[in-house]
Amino acid sequence: MGNSKIIINISDLPEYARAELLDFYEFLRAKHKTCSKKDFDQKSFPLSRFVSYPIKVDKIKRFSRDELHER
DSSP states (O other), X not given: OTTOOOOOOOTTSOHHHHHHHHHHHHHHHHHXXXXXXXXXXXXXXXXXXXXXXXXXXXXXXXXXXXXXXXO
16 A cells, blocks of 8 residues: 555445444554554564553453353
């Protein structure tokens, strides 16, 4: 894709779909805002980046087997 700007027309989509796309776009902007080019090294990107930035959770909720299989 290079450095060219891409413009897409979302006006044909329903309002809820446009809102969903805009939310996803904001998510991607925030996610990649802190990334540098070296973070995207194909050899080390997936595992090393995951290990460097672990997922943070406030509290781990443990479920019983019955709770997991409840419908």
